[in-house]
Amino acid sequence: MNRKEVKQFIIIFTSLFFSTSIVFGTFEGDQDGKTLIGFPFIFSSDTGGKCYDCEEIKWFKPWLLVLDALIMQVVTYFTMLCIKHLRKK
DSSP: OOHHHHHHHHHHHHHHHHHHHHHHOEEOGGGTSOEEEOSSSOOEEEOSSOOSSHHHHSEEOHHHHHHHHHHHHHHHHHHHHHHHHHHHO
16 A cells, blocks of 8 residues: 555544444433444443443443454455545446
């Protein structure tokens, strides 16, 4: 991959990763619900309200974040292959 392709990869990866995490996340923590972030695996759970058993509700799992990032890198790679294929036509 040359420098231009690396920049494209980074831009596509970050836009896909953040957009899917936001679109498929639930942000109900400020209304006594749960905020769940992550796609396809939820790596962060939080609540904005009061809770009695917070350890089960509020958590962050970095290994799921890394797994989500790896999956999104594969998706980004195939997206770039499709873009290259469409540009050749």
